Amino acid sequence: MEYIYAAMILHTTDKEINEENVKNIIEAAGAEADDARIKALIAALEDVDIDEAMETAAMAAAPAAAPAA
């Protein structure tokens, strides 16, 4: 999951989620960065709204809240 966490750091700090930035983060952690996995991640993230995905996760964790809305 480290690649996802790296993407989330970039998202949270309003930096661009691109191959170079993700790679830098993974390597800064002292881990080896796999280019193929990074490319695959970047490609998959292109079509996704990260904020929405996080919100959905929060809602799924607490669906009970919905009827209250």
Place this chain on the structure above:
Amino acid sequence: MEYIYAAMILHTTDKEINEENVKNIIEAAGAEADDARIKALIAALEDVDIDEAMETAAMAAAPAAAPAA
């Protein structure tokens, strides 16, 4: 959340969660690292079993997060 994500990267890649590593990650993301917050993060995580904590549903404890958004 970026500090948490940084800790998660270190945890996932079996690296030590220490000030230097967290700082490196945050800076690799191109963001500014706040030493005090990093210190606080390390201190807070000291006694936490991260694997267990990841699976402990906490979000649901405060479903307010979602509708409040």
Place this chain on the structure above:
Amino acid sequence: MEYIYAAMILHTTDKEINEENVKNIIEAAGAEADDARIKALIAALEDVDIDEAMETAAMAAAPAAAPAA
């Protein structure tokens, strides 16, 4: 409620929940400590499993967590 929070601090930091400790905390906050109330609270908490009670709160607040598991 401050008395209960004081008890929770003592519980979380593994200190004894006794009159003196609760009183110290309340006074450290700059508030006035009501001895009678502290006595009553200490007595009442004697038979309570605090961990269990607090966990129940978390679960009740988050029944949604169950079906998700």
Place this chain on the structure above:
Amino acid sequence: MEYIYAAMILHTTDKEINEENVKNIIEAAGAEADDARIKALIAALEDVDIDEAMETAAMAAAPAAAPAA
């Protein structure tokens, strides 16, 4: 959680949530106060309306409790 409980005591007794007060409470409990964590707490709470946060949490928790009953 002890730092959060300390902040709640200060909030409940209408005292200012600042570093010194939080530190006093933690130390009055006989625990060691971590300056970094206290600083992080104060910073995080700066922009938060605690009353509102609690109310939102309470509302969300309330309907959730019902189906569990």
Place this chain on the structure above:
Amino acid sequence: MEYIYAAMILHTTDKEINEENVKNIIEAAGAEADDARIKALIAALEDVDIDEAMETAAMAAAPAAAPAA
């Protein structure tokens, strides 16, 4: 389950789910293809709406989501 997985590959890549294609996949995996099982699968899948089945599976996995909808 390998025959089902093979059918799912064909479905996902918008290829026809027929005996020849399923057989090709199983054999490409280096496994032996049992013609009778493939025929049985094809016949059985004729009346199954795979997209609908997947959607139902996703919804069933997240029953909590339903009341929220």
Place this chain on the structure above:
Amino acid sequence: MEYIYAAMILHTTDKEINEENVKNIIEAAGAEADDARIKALIAALEDVDIDEAMETAAMAAAPAAAPAA
């Protein structure tokens, strides 16, 4: 998902999950095999207990996926 299914076929039939085998399966399905994605798949699965991973419910984390489809 076709790459995942291909990996599952290999796993189920006790064949090695390597680039060549995955590629063969995808091409046997008549689809185009993307080498980078296959490399990413192999790398991601390296340290994963596939049996455990297949049974670890992840869907509930994102119920939105279904209705959104």
Place this chain on the structure above:
Amino acid sequence: MAHVAEWKKQEVKELKDMISSHEVIGIVNLLNIPAKQLQEMRKSLGNHAVIRLSKINLMNLAFEDCNNEKVNINGLSEYMEGQPAIVATDMNPFKLYKILEDNKTSAPAKVGSIASEDIIVPAGDTGFEPGPFLGELQQVGVQAKIDKGKIVVSKDCVLVPEGEAVSKQAASTLSRLGINPMEVGIDLQAVYEEESVYPSDVLAIDEEKTLADVQNAYKQAFNLSVFAAIPTKETISAIIGSAFTKSTNVAVEAGILTSETTDILLGLAQAKMLALASEVSDVDGALSDELVD
């Protein structure tokens, strides 16, 4: 075949032609099939399959003669039962089986026919007014009574156990109750295709299981994708969600206030306080007035 009648030679030849011109050859049992139903079945199979009734020994002869060309087809001879006939098709044999099964209809129990499964009279209102029918039911062993002016069966009753013949009395009772327990239709006994003979139990496909398998396959793939963080367009949202959820959980467990966790932690602190307060609420003076109400 020195002294074989000419018509028999002709019949075997026609059977052989039919066998060699189709991929899939099956044996069906047409015993007890009303002519009308057979006609309807032929119609619904249309050009996809032909059914030909013949004499067992002639069919066996035809299989033997074809055995070089279609290896193992003589294995079908073992499945001649009742009034066998040959069905020839190019359809998937499992599909043929399904079509034949789907076309089975329910029919009244005939006296003397064998129950293929337990024939049950279900509990409930029969709709009959009180009268001699009550006695009739009781006589065949069905527990029945009068309730609100109707004859009511008290509990489910096996009237004819599986494998037993239907008695005259049972047939009459079932008929009056409108229960049609018999399945009438063409039984596919076995099918030959590409050197293999598939008996009927192999041909029966379980669609519900297939549906469940499809769902399970999707779930497993989804789970694996999220668990191993292999992004796909179906799972990328779930992967992000999972990372976010886990990170939030860690932050909350460690009491770390962040933009995502401050509300949660404050709410949690309050919820725990209230829960603890409720534990001591029956002790006078333990709580401040605002908490006692």
